[in-house]
Ligand SMILES: O=C(O)C1=C[C@@H](OP(=O)(O)O)[C@@H](O)[C@H](O)C1
């Protein structure tokens with residue numbers, strides 16, 4: 366799939382005190398899984414607060430193509446699922462657009478079925494490695510056809526009876542963990558996933574909520590063993606999706622950087638596997654008050670009050686990476702305004718996101734006058750408090766490489782730097798945060 370129309374550049378300019386209270390759209394990870402598990406479970410699933418970004422809508426279309434009935438009535442998405450083990454063969458290739466999560470999790474979900482399913486996506490998704498999911502599926506007996514280097518397009522055909530496997534996830538990836546567990550749903554016996562480094566646990570928690578027999582054991586070293594009994598019954602649920610902490614990062618960092626700002630962000634998911642950015646910013650001296658902490662549908666949520674803050678550079682421990690993996694681009698922007706240097710380590714997974722985020726961030730920082738050092742798996746950013754001289758006087762544009770988080774991060778940068786910041790293409794923002802422009806301008810941000 367290609368994105369319609371021409372690239373749409375956008376520019377952000379130095380802004381004054383951002384003010385207001387905003388509600389962030391639903392969490393992308395939980396929204397994908399709500400469509401998938403709702404589409405698979407027997408009976409009705411009702412979802413409110415779903416993120417209606419392009420990535421999630423593509424997952425909904427894929428589930429509909431495999432037999433789920435999905436409709437929106439008022440503010441509620443109502444799904445009638447097929448029942449576990451009863452997905453239908455999709456008649457056409459499943460197009461996941463820009464979404465790694467949608468594509469990789471669905472490969473697990475349907476790849477083990479005894480029929481063919483084909484997976485395609487945009488230029489960004491087509492360049493991303495799929496072997497990390499295809500290899501465990503091969504062990505389960507799935508026939509795989511893929512392009513060079515295990516890239517899309519991919520066609521999968523499951524065996525008559527898949528083998529339950531024990532799989533140790535070789536990199537910190539919730540997508541790989543989840544793909545194996547979802548394949549286990551239609552596999553007789555116990556599928557076991559060993560996760561040496563904990564990543565977001567939405568698949569485990571939500572599958573338990575839908576009635577799967579799934580257990581998690583954590584040993585003294587923190588290694589998690591997840592066991593799932595295949596071919597059990599899943600039953601439709603009522604889900605209220607909390608606000609996305611990864612989207613929250615953009616207005617949050619903007620409020621920290623723009624002098625005089627005072628912004629409250631309500632209903633933010635505070636699952637500890639997702640809060641590494643907040644912790645890191647607090648260590649840098651950010652004034653972030655976590656208010657009204659509550660539990661909703663088995664997840665912690667809170668409201669965040671964020672005020673302009675003078676930040677100091679820190680060293681971010683490598684083992685924190687999984688809990689803030691999508692937030693490094695915007696952390697690098699925050700670090701550009703901090704006193705001293707910020708050191709980020711353990712960033713190997715950033716190289717295989719919608720773009721090579723480590724390179725994209727380093728080039729964008731350089732273009733806008735920030736000194737940085739890009740290592741193989743690390744980034745060092747030398748900050749300029751007050752943003753003096755930062756931004757771009759000429760008409761240089763940050764290359765976003767079809768990556769929504771690169772686009773939003775550099776637009777945030779332009780709100781606090783002396784000169785404007787322009788990104789070459791803002792269209793991808795609609796994949797994860799379609800309300801971004803309106804929400805930011807509503808707080809007083811000068812973006813256009
Ligand atoms: O499971 C998920 O919902 C996600 C897992 C992460 O990817 P990896 O598993 O590739 O780290 C993250 O970057 C992505 O935005 C969402």
Ligand SMILES: C=C(OP(=O)(O)O)C(=O)O
Nearest residue numbers: 463464465466467691718
């Ligand atoms: C990495 C991301 O998503 P995905 O892997 O689903 O494309 C992201 O949203 O930052």
